[in-house]
Amino acid sequence: MSWVDETRGRLGFGCMRLPGGGGSAGYREMERMVDAFLAAGFNYFDTAHVYHGGKSETALRECLVKRHPRESFFIADKLSTENWRREGEIDALLDAELDALGVDYLDMLLMHAQNASTYEKYQRAHAYEHAAAFKAAGKTRHVGISFHDTPDVLERILDEHPEIEAVQIQFNYADFENGAVQSLGCYEVCERRKIPCIVMEPLKGGGLVNLPAAAQDVVDGIPNPEGLSNAGLALRFAASYPNNAIVLSGMGDSAQMADNIASMRDPEPLTDEQKEGLGRIRDVFRELGMVECTSCHYCTDGCPKQIMIPEMLGCLNSQRVFGGWNPGWYYSNSLVGEGRGRARDCIGCGLCERACPQKLPIRDLLEEVSAAFD
Numbered sequence: 001m002s003w004v005d006e007t008r009g010r011l012g013f014g015c016m017r018l019p020g021g022g023g024s025a026g027y028r029e030m031e032r033m034v035d036a037f038l039a040a041g042f043n044y045f046d047t048a049h050v051y052h053g054g055k056s057e058t059a060l061r062e063c064l065v066k067r068h069p070r071e072s073f074f075i076a077d078k079l080s081t082e083n084w085r086r087e088g089e090i091d092a093l094l095d096a097e098l099d100a101l102g103v104d105y106l107d108m109l110l111m112h113a114q115n116a117s118t119y120e121k122y123q124r125a126h127a128y129e130h131a132a133a134f135k136a137a138g139k140t141r142h143v144g145i146s147f148h149d150t151p152d153v154l155e156r157i158l159d160e161h162p163e164i165e166a167v168q169i170q171f172n173y174a175d176f177e178n179g180a181v182q183s184l185g186c187y188e189v190c191e192r193r194k195i196p197c198i199v200m201e202p203l204k205g206g207g208l209v210n211l212p213a214a215a216q217d218v219v220d221g222i223p224n225p226e227g228l229s230n231a232g233l234a235l236r237f238a239a240s241y242p243n244n245a246i247v248l249s250g251m252g253d254s255a256q257m258a259d260n261i262a263s264m265r266d267p268e269p270l271t272d273e274q275k276e277g278l279g280r281i282r283d284v285f286r287e288l289g290m291v292e293c294t295s296c297h298y299c300t301d302g303c304p305k306q307i308m309i310p311e312m313l314g315c316l317n318s319q320r321v322f323g324g325w326n327p328g329w330y331y332s333n334s335l336v337g338e339g340r341g342r343a344r345d346c347i348g349c350g351l352c353e354r355a356c357p358q359k360l361p362i363r364d365l366l367e368e369v370s371a372a373f374d
Contacts, residue, residue, distance in 0.1 A: 022052030205294030232263030305341030
């Protein structure tokens with residue numbers, strides 16, 4: 001039986017951006033969100049050991065696992081490259097994830113953030129074989145990958161590991177034909193092979209929710225008889241492609257949950273006119289010179305200067321689009337100091353660029369941040 005048959009609905013609860021940063025102060029709100037999500041007929045939860053510094057799994061244990069029957073939810077967790085250095089650490093890490101969640105088994109184990117570079121590490125450490133043994137032991141029911149690279153790299157991984165049951169890809173209307181992300185190309189690889197996709201970043205880290213005025217004008221001109229929000233339109237765009245079995249959304253409060261549920265309870269595909277209208281927003285972003293960062297924070301892990309890269313790129317976007325004093329004030333008063341480096345402190349080691357799923361030239365961009373704010 002396909003894993004898709006074990007899921008309900010097509011909206012997934014992404015646990016990378018939880019209320020209260022995943023800490024106990026946000027548990028009451030998360031409990032309300034979990035209950036609303038399940039009551040609406042959905043059951044897919046996505047987490048990783050690296051999310052919120054390890055707090056995401058614990059929050060799921062407290063707010064979901066301890067409060068609802070195991071058969072009522074589907075949990076996907078990940079083997080993340082940041083959490084292990086050598087093969088001998090993999091099995092203990094996977095068992096630690098089960099313990100953190102408080103479950104006896106995962107529904108889906110994903111090899112996290114696969115690209116040409118990380119895949120080689122996983123291969124050298126026989127990580128896929130460890131995942132297969134984890135499944136054979138009944139500790140996960142399914143195995144897949146989350147993927148950040150080009151279609152040809154995806155083809156290679158799927159050729160070498162035909163056991164893969166799911167591929168999580170970045171898919172949104174802004175990245176649909178993006179040369180770095182290649183959402184459409186990766187989708188087509190999976191569709192051709194009949195491997196269901198899980199969509200991450202359908203809202204591009206929230207960038208498709210609070211749009212600059214020029215982009216909002218485009219959205220406002222799109223036929224929208226259901227009155228879908230910006231987030232709803234973006235979720236529906238991803239859901240309009242039938243091989244996208246689950247569309248994840250990193251919901252941070254009950255209002256976002258309610259809006260996402262309303263948009264995805266009965267996700268009729270967008271019309272061609274609506275899709276084409278959303279596609280025009282890509283041109284607006286390019287004209288505004290916006291940096292296409294999704295705030296995944298993969299770039300900050302291991303930064304020797306502890307530079308808050310995504311937040312600084314957000315300041316740069318705000319400066320380019322809106323101007324004014326606020327981006328500079330936020331940079332100087334919230335993003336630097338107390339051990340956190342300024343943009344000018346970058347030593348050019350390149351760790352951030354190797355980790356960036358969007359393949360952004362981060363070192364060059366930090367020079368621009370420094371020129372604007374240092």
